[in-house]
Amino acid sequence: MEHAVESIIANCRGFGQVLHLARTAAASSCAILITGESGTGKELVARTIHDHSPHKAGRYYPVNVAALPCDLVESHLFGHVSGAFTGAIHNRAGAFRKADGGTLLLDEIGDLPSGAQPKLLRALEQKEIQPVGSDETIAVDTRVIAATSQDLEKMVESGQFRKDLLYRLNVVEIHIPPLRERPEDIPALAEYYCIRHARANEKPVKRLNADACLQLLNHPWNGNVRELSNMIERAVLFCQSDTIGPEDLNLSGCHESIYSPTTTLQEAVDIFKKQHIISVLQRAKGNRNGAAEILGVSQATLFRYIDKYDLKGYALHKRNDSPSQT
Numbered sequence: 001m002e003h004a005v006e007s008i009i010a011n012c013r014g015f016g017q018v019l020h021l022a023r024t025a026a027a028s029s030c031a032i033l034i035t036g037e038s039g040t041g042k043e044l045v046a047r048t049i050h051d052h053s054p055h056k057a058g059r060y061y062p063v064n065v066a067a068l069p070c071d072l073v074e075s076h077l078f079g080h081v082s083g084a085f086t087g088a089i090h091n092r093a094g095a096f097r098k099a100d101g102g103t104l105l106l107d108e109i110g111d112l113p114s115g116a117q118p119k120l121l122r123a124l125e126q127k128e129i130q131p132v133g134s135d136e137t138i139a140v141d142t143r144v145i146a147a148t149s150q151d152l153e154k155m156v157e158s159g160q161f162r163k164d165l166l167y168r169l170n171v172v173e174i175h176i177p178p179l180r181e182r183p184e185d186i187p188a189l190a191e192y193y194c195i196r197h198a199r200a201n202e203k204p205v206k207r208l209n210a211d212a213c214l215q216l217l218n219h220p221w222n223g224n225v226r227e228l229s230n231m232i233e234r235a236v237l238f239c240q241s242d243t244i245g246p247e248d249l250n251l252s253g254c255h256e257s258i259y260s261p262t263t264t265l266q267e268a269v270d271i272f273k274k275q276h277i278i279s280v281l282q283r284a285k286g287n288r289n290g291a292a293e294i295l296g297v298s299q300a301t302l303f304r305y306i307d308k309y310d311l312k313g314y315a316l317h318k319r320n321d322s323p324s325q326t
């Protein structure tokens with residue numbers, strides 16, 4: 001299996017700052033909270049921290065808290081002794097002990113049931129756990145990293161998450177910005193996934209052309225890096241040459257289709273207009289003056305359409321509007 005750290009794109013500038021903080025925090029054993037939308041790379045950063053930490057010789061043990069059955073969370077994390085509850089036939093070590101000497105990633109920590117929160121706080125503070133059904137406490141040397149895509153501060157305010165636990169978990173907080181806020185990372189990631197997926201699928205694809213890159217820069221990436229990877233993989237599979245172009249990305253398919261049987265004529269006209277303006281803005285590389293000229297409308301009319309169809313993301317920079325500067 002490819003080593004996670006090696007697969008992190010080193011020339012991502014936005015992500016580079018995150019990695020720098022992660023590696024600095026890794027040197028200590030303090031608790032770290034990684035926040036960010038789904039697919040931004042929280043798990044990858046957690047793995048990096050482990051690999052650069054004093055616990056790196058130990059095990060890296062990720063647990064998705066959201067996936068644990070509510071009534072078994074404590075048993076999963078802290079273990080249990082046989083007979084602790086119906087079905088507890090054998091002793092169970094639990095995640096803290098499995099990661100003893102290493103790193104435990106508690107992913108989606110916002111989903112930790114309120115009943116388990118005091119126990120986790122105690123494990124962090126005392127560095128000991130108490131398996132379910134046992135009177136004994138067991139010392140553990142487990143570095144805990146928590147990750148979440150939820151707003152824990154808000155959850156504290158609404159009483160869903162303990163304030164003292166949040167402060168224990170976020171001694172260092174590492175926030176990974178969504179991909180749309182670090183567009184400078186998109187070309188490097190796209191190129192990386194292009195090569196990686198081409199190799200895995202034995203396809204001769206080597207690169208993306210400039211128009212394809214521009215389309216990627218204009219996409220909102222709600223699914224972040226995971227969505228980008230999936231899209232490039234699909235493009236690699238459908239690409240007929242060694243270079244991915246906009247036609248391989250199928251990004252127009254992500255917008256509205258005009259072929260719904262319930263679409264009115266006016267809606268269809270609007271969808272067509274929107275799509276056409278997007279293509280022209282892309283062709284004009286975001287230059288609104290140039291796009292207005294191609295479309296044969298005044299700049300004021302184009303501005304109205306940009307506003308109406310929410311296309312500000314396609315009209316890249318204001319400075320591009322001045323032909324003297326382009």
Ligand SMILES: Nc1ncnc2c1ncn2[C@@H]1O[C@H](COP(=O)(O)OP(=O)(O)OP(=O)(O)O)[C@@H](O)[C@H]1O
Pocket residue numbers: 007008009012015036037038039040041042043044045107149189225226229
């Ligand atoms: N900078 C990066 N370089 C290379 N791959 C990346 C980068 N950031 C994220 N990825 C990849 O994107 C995918 C999603 O990343 P990851 O699973 O770490 O996200 P996440 O924030 O933990 O998501 P979720 O909250 O849904 O669990 C993974 O395949 C990961 O390898």
